[in-house]
Amino acid sequence: MMTMLAIVGGFIILTVGAESLVRGASAVALRLGITPLVIGLTIVAFGTSAPELAVSLKSALAGNSGIALGNVIGSNIANIGLILALTALIRPIQVQSQMVKRDIPLMIIASLVFWFMLFDGELGFVDGLILVIALLSYLTFSYMSSKNSDEELDVDTTPQHPALSALFIIAGIAMLIGGGVLFVDGAVELAKAFGVSEVVIGLTIVAIGTSMPELVTSVVAAMKGESDIAIGNVVGSNLFNILGILGITALVQPVSSAGLENFDFTVMLALAVVLLPFAWTGLRIGRREGAVMLAAYLGYIGYLVVNAA
Helix, strand or coil: CHHHHHHHHHHHHHHHHHHHHHHHHHHHHHHHCCCHHHHHHHHHHHHHHHHHHHHHHHHHHCCCHHHHHHHHHHHHHHHHHHHHHHHHHHCCEECCHHHHHHHHHHHHHHHHHHHHHHHHCEECHHHHHHHHHHHHHHHHHHHHHHHCCCCCCCCCCCCCCHHHHHHHHHHHHHHHHHHHHHHHHHHHHHHHHCCCCHHHHHHHHHHHHHHHHHHHHHHHHHHCCCHHHHHHHHHHHHHHHHHHHHHHHHHHCCEECCCCCHHHHHHHHHHHHHHHHHHHHHHEECHHHHHHHHHHHHHHHHHHHHHHC
16 A cells, blocks of 8 residues: 555645756746757756666666666666657657757767667776766857857747746656656565566666656646757657766766666667658658557567566
8 A cells, every 4th residue: 555655645746846857947048048959958858867867876886787777678668668759758749959950969979889888798987987078068059059148039938937846846846856756666665576677667666657757747848838848858868867866876886787688679779760760851750650669669578578477
């Protein structure tokens, strides 16, 4: 009963937190003249990825590298195959040219670099340092390019005091972290009760649980007509998961890839690559593309379940 209450309570907190974060982030974009896309790629992406950071650090320090690494790989797979897919099914997503020319290709490159770094079976301190420097460079470049952009902002939000916007963002991130951890703890306990392995827990239950902030935030943003925040959140979260979460985790504690298969990396990379032509065609991700990505994700989960049986 307590486990189910944790799962349900975590989801409710996530929903409220997502609404608060999107509202605050949209207001910040309008006031500072930063495009909603960059807000989605940075502030919103960081906020919704916070549960992954907490879980990965906690798992790595406890010696559970399978959960730490599986969490990130599984989250990146879920972000595209589940979250972006469901968001597109609910409401087709408009995509800016910057996304297909820069941000999605960078996500693909980051995925390849991450895979290459794990060829020796471990993500060490030097690897982590490279990833974190890459993240800081990306954030700086995104901010500078946004300030130099002539693109007009189209944010449907009532102007509000900067302190109130900051409060919405901080409260939203806090609720996303708290709700995400509560949801994950309940889900992991439920999985362990059924004898599910550590790696499978990381790739599926923990990954989906820590991706719940992205799911709720993207759906809320899409329903509000904030397509830039919706897709920016997913792509930005995937970049932050690799460069930030794994980078920071590796700086604190080396992460072993033992127990993970090349198939998991292949699925993560394949979904990232497929997203590029989907987004490029008509600069729009429609329900048909969403259905294809969701079918691929369900097939992947089915594969994991069959192999774990």
